[in-house]
Amino acid sequence: MMNKKHSPLKGLPILVGGLLYAGVALAASTQNAPGSACIATSGSALSVRADGEAENTSGSLVTAICPTERPIGTGVTTTNLSGTVFVVDQNAGANVCCRAVSKNPSGAKTNGAWSCSTGSSASYQTLNVASITDTFTFSSFYLECQVPAISGGNASRIQMYRAIQD
Amino acid sequence: MTHQRSQRPAPFGMRGATLMALALTAALGSGCAEGDLPDVNEEATAESEDAIKNGTVWDPWSQSTQTWTRNVVRLPGCTGTLMNREWVLTASHCFPNGPGTDPSTLWASLRLDDGSTVTSVGVELLFHPQYAAGVDVALLRLATPIDPGVASLPLYTGTTASLIGDTVFCAGYGAIDTGGACSDTMPCPSGQFCQWGVCMTPSDGNLRTASFSIIQDPVDPVMWYRFQVPNALGQLELPGDSGSxxxxxxxxTGVMKAGNSTNYNRQTSAEAFRDWVNGVVNPTLVKQVNQAGTYCRPVGSALVDYGSDGEAFNSSVFSGQVVCPMQRPGDDGYPNVVDVPRLFVVDRHASQDVCCKLQSKNPSGTLVETTTVCSSGASADSQTLVLPSLYDPYTWSQFSLNCTVPGSAALGLSGIQGYRPRLSMR
Structure with missing residues (x-):
C-alpha cells in the first residue's frame, strides 16, 4: 500500500515509505503526536512553540517524556513499542537522543537502545527508535528523549513523534 | 456582452464565467448548455419568455415546506446547496479554470431568516473524479462555515431510472429572461446580457423555484436526467441556476448541468456522484475523544495554571497562547480530516476573547491552519466553540489546537476547559 500523498519531507522517501508501510499494515497501534505532547521531567522545562513543536530554550539538557496510549484488551493488547521521532539538533556538542521505555507500577522498567541525532543543523533529523517488549499488561509505554541545551542562541527541539505498538 | 445565437450550445463553463448571477428565475434558468445535443432546439419561444417573466420568488424562511431551500447559496455565476455547514454542492463547470481554481477566490452567500446575508470564501475545491466524462459536480469547502437552515441534507439514494416520472422541486439564483431578442447586431439594453439569443438580466438576488417532471436523458440515462420543460407554468432553468x-x-436528486432558454434542461443525477460526495462530506470517523484542558501547554513564556478540575487557565495578566496536542492514530491509515466539534472555554475578559484555530504541522515545515473561532462577551460560564475542519493527507503531520487566551481580568481567569478532537478519513 502506498501513501496516498507523499510527505514533502526531503531525503527520506525510501525510509518514510517503508515506515509508512510497516505502520499501516503491521502495527496494531500507531499514533502521531506533536512535540508539545512531551513533558519535561521535574526540574526542567520544554518550551512549546505555536506550531505544536517543543524546544529546549534552557542552558541545560532536558529529559522529555513523550507518552502514548497503549491499547489493552480492546481487540488487541500491545506488547512491543518502537517509534520515530523528528527532531532538530542545533547543538554541536550534544545530540538529541530518544529511546522507548515501558514502566510497570511494580517498579520494573524496560529501556530500549538510544537513537541519536548527529552533528548540528537547522534541518530536521529522523530518529528511528528501537523496539522494546513488555508483556505486563499494567505497564505504560512512552518515548524518552534527551534534548540538549540551547547553543549559540539556537534551541534544539522535538517536532513530532510516532509511537508504534504491536 | 452579446452572443450570436448558435445551433449548438457552447460549453457552459465559459458562459458561467460571464454571468453574474444564477437564479432560478421565475423560470429556473440554467445557463449551462453543454455537449453535443442534436435534439436541442435553442430557438427562443414566446411562451418561455412569458413564463420566465411570471416566475415566482421564493422566501425559504417564510415557507413551511421545502425547507431544504434554506441551504441554497449563491456562488459566483452559479447556485449551490449547503450539504452541511462546510460543504457546498454545485457544478464543476461553474469553475471554468478547472480543478486548479484557487478556492480562496470563490465565495458562497446564504440569505438568512432576518434578510441579512452571510458570505464565506472557499478553502478547498474538489471536482468529481469523472467530471471530464460528464459528472459535472464539484464540492466547495468554506473557510468559515455557515450554519444553514437544515444542518445536513441527504442525497437521493435511488437510481436515476427510479426518478423518471417523478416531480421534483428546484431552487436557484438564475438569470431573468426579459423576453427580448438579441444578436451580435442587436445587443441588449444596458444592464442585460445576451444569452441564447435572448436578453437576460442577472439575478436580482431573489431565490426562485419551480417544479419539474423528470424524463429520461437520451444520451446517458444513468449519469443524467432531463426535465420536461417548459413546465405547465412555462418555467425552466436558466443561466445562473447551474449547480443548483x-x-x-x-x-x-441532482445538480443542474445544462439547458437552453426554450425546451432543454439537464441535470447530473445523484446516482452518478452520491458515493463520492458522501465520502467527502461525511468522512469515516476514526477517532473521537474528549480531552481535558490539562493537555494544553503554554507557548513560549505564557503562564498556565492547571486547576484541580482538569482545566487550563491563563494565570498571567497578559494574553497568552496555548497549544493543545492531539494523538493521531494510524492503525488503519492516518486520518486526514480533523475538526473540533466541541471546544469548551471560559472567557472572563471584557475586551478580549478566547480565540482558537486548528493546525496541522509537517516536519518539512508546512503548516495548515483553519480560520480562527472566538468566544464572545465576558462570563464565568462555559462557552462552546465549534472549529471548522482541516484536511491534511500527509501522514507525518501532527495535529493540535492553537488558542490565544486573554489575561486575568476583574471576573477572573480565562482558559480552556476541554476539547473534543474528531479525526476522520476521506
Missing part, C-alpha cells in the same frame, strides 16, 4: 439542486421529498 432539486428535491424529491427524500433527498437531493
Amino acid at each position: 439542486s432539486c428535491w424529491n421529498g427524500s433527498g437531493l
